[in-house]
Amino acid sequence: MRDQLNQNSYEPRVTGRKQKRFFGFKxxxxxxxxxxxxxxxxFNLLSFNLSAQKQRFPKPEFDTGYEQPSPVTPEPRAxxxxxxxxxxxxxxxxxxxxxxxxxxxxxxxxxxxxxxxxxxxxxxxxxxxxxxxxxxxxxxxxxxxxxxxxxxxxxxxxxxxxxxxxxxxxxxxxxxxxxxxxxxxxxxxxxxxxxxxxxxxxxxxxxxxxxxxxxxxxxxxxxxxxxxxxxxxxxxxxxxxxxxxxxxxxxxxxxxxxxxxxxxxxxxxxxxxxxxxxxxxxxxxxxxxxxxxxxxxxxxxxxxxTNEKEVVKSGLGAKRFLTYALVIPLWIALGVFVGAKSHTFLSKANQDVYLAELLIEHPELKNDPDNIDVQTFLASGKSMDELVNEATVIREKFYIGSMIAGGFMGLVIGITLLNTVVFRKRQDYxxxxxxxxxxxxxxxxxxxxx
Incomplete structure (x- = not known):
């Protein structure tokens, strides 16, 4: 199963004089x-306190000292x-x-x-x-x-x-x-x-x-x-x-x-x-x-x-522009390579991939009652083979997605460098x-x- 998982591993208008400001405006x-x-x-603090006191249903009374948690994510609106x-x-x-x-x-x-x-x-x-x-x-x-x-x-x-x-x-x-x-x-x-x-x-x-x-x-x-x-x-x-x-x-x-x-x-x-x-x-x-x-x-x-110096520079930068343009495919290829190499690391953020790797490396955790993730998986009735298969599919998606993301970043870097030598003539601010x-x-x- 381990081999299967790792297979695809302001102010009023200024009129020429600077007016006194505080932090940029009046x-x-x-x-x-x-x-x-x-x-x-x-207002939000008061509303929070009032809403905590007015609940649609009263809190259940527990003798175990249980405290009802408050939700962090807002409930869906009408x-x-x-x-x-x-x-x-x-x-x-x-x-x-x-x-x-x-x-x-x-x-x-x-x-x-x-x-x-x-x-x-x-x-x-x-x-x-x-x-x-x-x-x-x-x-x-x-x-x-x-x-x-x-x-x-x-x-x-x-x-x-x-x-x-x-x-x-x-x-x-x-x-x-x-x-x-x-x-x-x-x-x-x-x-x-x-x-x-x-x-x-x-x-x-x-x-x-x-x-x-x-x-x-x-x-x-x-x-x-x-x-x-x-x-x-x-x-x-x-x-x-x-x-x-x-x-x-x-x-x-x-x-x-x-x-x-x-x-x-x-x-x-x-x-x-x-x-x-x-x-x-x-x-x-x-x-x-x-x-x-x-x-x-x-x-x-x-x-x-633009000033005259930039105009002169633009004529001298033609060779650099051509070089940067020709290098863009290399940046894309490098990005694809880096993305392919990093997909294993990136996929560990997925819960199924993380859990599959954890149980493969530490099978004894199945007997740990304090590990909530493992106990939740065991209670789901899903077999270990099913978990590994799902994790393998997800990792394959990361492999493809990481290469696309890497190629995109390579393209962005190449175009950014190309823009440093692109000349645009402007007469105004x-x-x-x-x-x-x-x-x-x-x-x-x-x-x-x-």
Whole structure:
């Protein structure tokens, strides 16, 4: 059996002078924001205490000292309320698009993100989430027994559709994970371009692993390792609490670190945003090259006009471009090789694979009454041969999936290197369509009126 298992092993508009700000926007805005967050926290805490006291059925009385545990995962909502959540998402997406593109109001985007944090974050406890819906969609394609809910499907599709037409307005004011990071930005620093590009590869890796684990029915790792879900639900493991606090502390200086360097949903959002026709612009009309916006973006998402040195460099980089283009197939092959070699390790996260290996290496655990996993398996009536066969099938899926994920990462690395020598001529200061969160910070720095 062992051989069988291992076979496939801000302020009002700036007019040229810098105005006094506090954390990037008006002082009273900060007070109102934190007052709102404090009120939301107190309301959730009070609601939690009241709901604990008012149960539909009274607690059973035990003489053994048993204490009834409280559920960590929120219970499913009524269908009408799920549709109401979709309606609220549509409203918030529309409002974010209006504030970013039409009224060009940073204050509007800011207060909308506060509302999003309160409703989709603290009130809805971060569930359902467009980011985590990636896994629901993936599992639908690979498991015929699983049927995705209409709500989860719409939460996945609607932000992508808005992004395709209007840029990443979902990130601006409709995502609670982005909102909670946006409110703690104190003194953002600019990262070197090479570091931005290197860290920007992590979301692709995270997306690859999330799709792999969801496709094999192993786990929903995006939800399991959501760093802010413990803050929204006021309940999480110690590790996730530390991770969430660490990201927020980092976010005081490196703006939105999760959105920029971890979020797997940012990958398709970035792809869609590059093709958006109605994307936010820094200036409402013609750029006057005043350079006031150059340091306005804490996300390093503003592209500067090209200078003569870059034009000369572009002519010299043709040979390097050709070299990088020819090397892309090698990157893909290397990724496939690494994926094939790592599938055994990655598959150990699957419960069936883990249990099969555990019982093969330690058959004496069948007699251990304290091992819950083993005792649950024995109580299921499933034979050891059946478990090993199922684990073998799952490992084969990991073998194929890991190679695809590795090849995808090789392609991403190759294209990223190729983009470092691609020349794009620009005459004005423009937001980078793929990386811009449409937060409207830069528009406050532009003195040009409509």
């Amino acid at each position: 002082l009273n805005s900060v007070f109102f924001t934190f007052a709102f967050l404090l009120f939301t926290f107190a 269908l009408a309320m799920e549709y109401f959540d979709v309606f609220m998402l549509l409203v918030v997406l529309s409002a974010a698009t209006y504030f970013a593109l039409k009224s060009r109001s940073r204050q509007g985007v800011l207060w909308l993100s506060v509302f999003t944090l309160g409703y989709f974050g603290f009130y809805r406890l971060g569930c359902i989430c467009s980011i985590g819906a990636i896994q629901n969609v993936t599992l639908t394609f690979f498991d015929s027994a699983y049927a995705i809910s209409l709500t989860a499907l719409l939460f996945f599709i609607l932000p992508l559709l808005f992004t395709l037409f209007f840029g990443r307005t979902f990130c601006a004011g409709a995502c609670p994970l982005g909102a909670i990071q946006d409110l703690v930005v104190v003194k953002p620093i600019s990262l070197p371009k090479w570091l931005n590009k290197t860290l920007g590869l992590i979301p692709y890796l995270y997306l690859s692993l999330a799709v792999l684990y969801a496709a094999t029915g192993t786990d929903f790792i995006i939800c399991r390792y959501d760093p802010f879900i413990g803050i929204f639900r006021m309940d999480a493991t110690f590790l996730m609490i530390v991770l969430g606090i660490a990201i927020l502390l980092m976010g005081m200086f490196v703006a939105r670190p999760y959105c920029r360097f971890l979020c797997p949903y940012s990958v398709p959002l970035s792809w869609m945003s590059r093709f958006s026709k109605h994307h936010i612009t820094i200036t409402p009309s013609e750029c006057i090259q005043c350079k006031l916006c150059t340091h306005s973006c804490p996300f390093d998402a503003i592209d500067f006009p 423009e937001p980078h369509k793929g990386n811009c969160f449409s937060c409207a910070r830069c528009v406050d720095y532009c003195p040009v009126e409509k």
